[in-house]
Amino acid sequence: MTFKAPGREVDRIFIHCSASDRPEHDDISVMRDWHVNSRNWSDVGYHFFIKKDGTVQEGRPLERIPAAQAGNNAGTIAICLHGLTAERFTKAQYESLIRLCGEIDTAYGGMVTFHGHREVSTKDCPVFPYREVLGLDAHGSSSLAPTVSPLTSDTADAIPTVPRPTEPLLRLMARGQPVLHLQAMLSRAGHILEEDGIFGQNTLAAVQAFQRSQDLKADGIVGPRTWTALRAVSAA
Ligand SMILES: [Zn+2]
Structure with a gap:
């Protein structure tokens, strides 16, 4: 469906x-x-x-x-x-x-x-x-979907695919359980940051640093490629 x-x-x-x-x-x-x-x-x-x-x-x-x-x-x-x-x-x-x-x-x-x-x-x-x-915030917003139309993005990483339940597309301002999951994975990958469930400037900087370390486009948007790289690094 x-x-x-x-x-x-x-x-x-x-x-x-x-x-x-x-x-x-x-x-x-x-x-x-x-x-x-x-x-x-x-x-x-x-x-x-x-x-x-x-x-x-x-x-x-x-x-x-x-x-x-x-x-x-x-x-x-x-x-x-x-x-x-x-x-x-x-x-x-x-x-x-x-x-x-x-x-x-x-x-x-x-x-x-x-x-x-x-x-x-x-x-x-x-x-x-x-x-x-x-993974709802206090207003009922989910971070399940990109908040910007995918047509305005030129990054393949931002093309919405059917998200893994705990790994939706995340970007600045996202909140909730998936962000906590992201922050925990970033910390395990050596980019230590406060795990507060809010995708703010510190999380953005950590995502971009991680992306650069993986030769991914450092756009700060966590899509399928970034999740895959994070999983690979966390599992290592
Ligand atoms: Zn009811």
């Missing part, structure tokens, strides 16, 4: 959980049945449903606003992961969520923010640590 942005405006993505761990509920058709027959809605409320095995199912057409966050549906996309107990969400689900959100973030040039349903509701939804999973 490749995400294609709908014609309507979107600025927020909401994450949900299905509040069930039962295997027989692990399918968008069950959610659709609940929403259509129990709530009299025209279709399932979510746009995407992620099964325990990581399969991403498409629900309500993206051109339609979701029915998922009361009072906060306009301008949003709604994603639901099957699960009730935080510990029982699967790695495959998290990887699919990261990949899907990465595609969405890329489609919008990093201009959308990601949120849990709980941020606009008293409901305990989702129950898993979505901020950590997606």
